[in-house]
Amino acid sequence: MMDAEITLSDFDGCGISSHQLRTCVLPAFERLEINTIEDVQRFAGDKDLQQIAEHVHQVPVVLVEAIVNKFRINSLDRIIDLVTEMLVKRYKDYIQVKSVQPQSDEECDHDIEAAVVKRISTRLYIITLSFLMFATFCLVYRKIWEESIEEEKLAADFAKEAAPYVHAFAKCDxxxxxxxxxxxxxxxxxxxxxxxxxxxxxxxxxxxxxxxxxxxxxxxxxxxxxxxxxxxxxxxxxxxxxxxxxxxxxxxxxxxxxxxxxxxxxxxxxxxxxxxxxxxxxxxxxxxxxxxxxxxxxxxxxxxxxxxxxxxxxxxxxxxNLWPAKLITEKAERFIEKYFGDSPYMAVHLRDLEGSCSARMKRSHYKSTTCSPEKNTTLEILKQVGLFQDKMVPIFVASDFQKQRARHSYMDDNGYFYRGNCSVHLHECAMIDFEIVSRSNFFIGVFASSASRTMARTREFRRVRKGIFYPSILHWDKSKNPTLEDYETFSEFDRDFLKIK
Structure with missing residues (x-):
């Protein structure tokens, strides 16, 4: 019996919209001859095939990651279930006890004993084979883990303490x-x-x-x-x-x-x-x-x-020296001048990563609110680090428009969004948001987002905003009760990411 072809319902729980499935994922799978659930599971375990889907067929990496997280066989229980199911199908004729009309009580007892022995032998065989496969899996995983440690050790050579950077033309135009x-x-x-x-x-x-x-x-x-x-x-x-x-x-x-x-x-x-x-x-x-x-x-x-x-x-x-194109800089400067002037303001970045942010946070043992903090969460963070308690400053919000509830929580007299003319296709809207954030006096971002890390680093090294300047916070954990001193230059995650000593 052939496996049924994949349908939209098979991807429930991936965080991928039906529109993305119809227009992007399923057409790419059709070209890659991925037609059944077993094919999708094979895709989830084949990195080369994933690279082809991303680079050749233009499937976004977040969609590939979402599919891999759902269909990858990554637990021992699942492996044993599959092996057991395969072996039971293969040896079902030997496991089943055939219904035979005995000619005598002695023959009946003999047939039952033979059937029981056969069933026990088969199950012992399945258990033994499963154990061997588990042992093999452990050895392979250990090898991969050792290689990963070695790669990290090699990569550490790229993060050396360096002499202070001196701009060659600091006194010139x-x-x-x-x-x-x-x-x-x-x-x-x-x-x-x-x-x-x-x-x-x-x-x-x-x-x-x-x-x-x-x-x-x-x-x-x-x-x-x-x-x-x-x-x-x-x-x-x-x-x-x-x-x-x-x-x-x-x-x-x-x-x-x-x-x-x-x-x-x-x-x-x-x-x-x-x-x-x-x-x-x-x-x-x-x-x-x-x-x-x-x-x-x-x-x-x-x-x-x-x-x-x-x-x-x-x-x-x-x-x-990371500056966007002149047109983007000018639009950001006009917005800042119109709404903030020389007064301090803070910024928040809301990023859901097409639905994959929460899963990434859970893997790192953080709450999903770390992705797109609502305003009450932001106020709690400010309270913990002791900022803006006497007088609240304006909050600029950079958003990917994926968490509407979080975005709407800032829509009051103190929340600001860029609503000027910009082109989505040329990243202009996002770039204007990034530039306004990069000039803020304080920033709360998402450490799973490379955009947040870029804005945090730009704020730290450019520091074009006059007046008081506070470092960025890219993650938080209420159980640690962080203070402002914990974020002297960057968040704990970003300091490790930059290898700052």
């Missing part, structure tokens, strides 16, 4: 100096570095960009940017991250250099060049090897840049 310097420079004679494929959306790409920019500088190469990043950020400012570089540290992508990059050398987890990435001596050896082989274009899988961490001076220089 930056708006003219850095553009003049950039256009007088040429591309690096050593060649180019680019990211292959993609991993995540705008702020994930931005996280990849800072690490890729640092890695490209380690190899004395010019970074070919992601087009989406180059379109919404003033990437020319990133020349100031490495003020002594004799070449352009980043350029926009073109059809020509993207094609050459696709055809050039490649580094992925299976490449022999991959181990060279994780140590200073390895990067020096890699640079010499690429120079010797006259390798002009080097592509590295974006996933590796998402997982690594640049050194602290690069992080500081990058976020100090």
């Amino acid at each position: 930056e708006n003219s100096i850095h553009h003049q310097k950039y256009f007088r420079l040429g591309d690096s004679p050593e060649g180019y570095l680019c990211m292959r494929d993609r991993y995540g959306r705008l702020n994930n790409k931005l996280q990849e960009m800072v690490n890729a920019l640092w890695f490209a500088h380690e190899l004395d190469r010019t970074l070919i940017l992601d087009w989406e990043i180059a379109r919404v950020y003033d990437y020319i400012m990133w020349q100031n991250v490495f003020p002594h570089a004799k070449y352009r540290v980043a350029i926009v992508p073109t059809q020509h250099n993207k094609r050459l990059c696709s055809d050039g050398a490649k580094i992925d987890s299976k490449s022999e060049l991959y181990p060279f990435m994780f140590s200073s001596s390895g990067r020096k050896a890699l640079k010499q090897r690429l120079h010797k082989n006259n390798t002009m274009y080097l592509g590295v899988d974006a996933y590796h840049f998402f997982r690594m961490e640049a050194d602290y001076s690069t992080m500081r220089g990058f976020y100090a």
